[in-house]
Amino acid sequence: MGLFDIFKPKKKQKKAACSICKSIMNQEDGFALSTAEVIASKRYWDHKMVEPDTLSYTTSHFKNQDQTATNMRKIIFEKTAEKEAIWMTCESCIEHFDVNLDETKELASQWWQLGPDFKWKKGAAKNQLSEEEFEEIKSYATMEAGSAYVKV
Ligand SMILES: [Zn+2]
Helix, strand or coil: CCHHHHHCCCCCCCEEECCCCCCEEECCCCEEECHHHHHCCHHHHHHHCCCCCCHHHHHHHHHHCCHHHHHHHHHHHHHHHCCCCCEEECCCHHHHCCCCHHHHHHHHHHHHHHHHHCCCCCCCHHHCCCHHHHHHHHHHHHHHCCHHHCCC
């Protein structure tokens, strides 16, 4: 045993990045969401479509009715909806979602224990939303999301 080993914490704390804003969370922090819960939130899309890497598409979509930009917004939606892994979100990002906080917190705690083996609600969003729900939110994300942030 080296001299400095006594200063090391007994158990190594796990850390994870928020799936949405990438901020680092400590073990037991955060909330677990399925892809369906994430993509069903209009607030999520209002934020997502005005991030630095999506804002130019959103601006062109609303200001110039640019068909390519509109199509890129649709592709961003589709790629997000295909994600199969659990989303772990931080305290501020969870505010974009109308979900039962106690439940997602409990699921987050299981996620910290099981990591990638945690299969709860795993699967692309299409498997969990009805076709109608899916098409409605897809249309919102593609055509309307972020409009309040872009002065037309
Ligand atoms: Zn976050």
